[in-house]
Amino acid sequence: MSVETHAGKVCGIVFVGHIKGIIPIDETEFENGAQLRDAVGTTIYCKVLQLDRNSAIFGASSKQSIDHLPGQPRDQL
Numbered sequence: 001m002s003v004e005t006h007a008g009k010v011c012g013i014v015f016v017g018h019i020k021g022i023i024p025i026d027e028t029e030f031e032n033g034a035q036l037r038d039a040v041g042t043t044i045y046c047k048v049l050q051l052d053r054n055s056a057i058f059g060a061s062s063k064q065s066i067d068h069l070p071g072q073p074r075d076q077l
Helices: 033-038 064-068
Strands: 002-006 009-016 019-024 047-052 057-061
Touching (some): 002 033, 009 033, 047 064
Antiparallel strands (some): 002 009, 009 019
């Protein structure tokens, strides 16, 4: 994961193959950009919310992934 700003929001950036995923900070458990930057290089679980196949970009939420990963310790999500 890396960090970029999109539409004025700090976002986590992930890649699945060549497809770029954008996770706005308000869709994460992080409170600020510094915490998000500290997570660079870690594994982030996320739920894909939208996909633009033409641009090869998806929007995602790590908060919403919690409902789909029962039994996972919360600190691993």
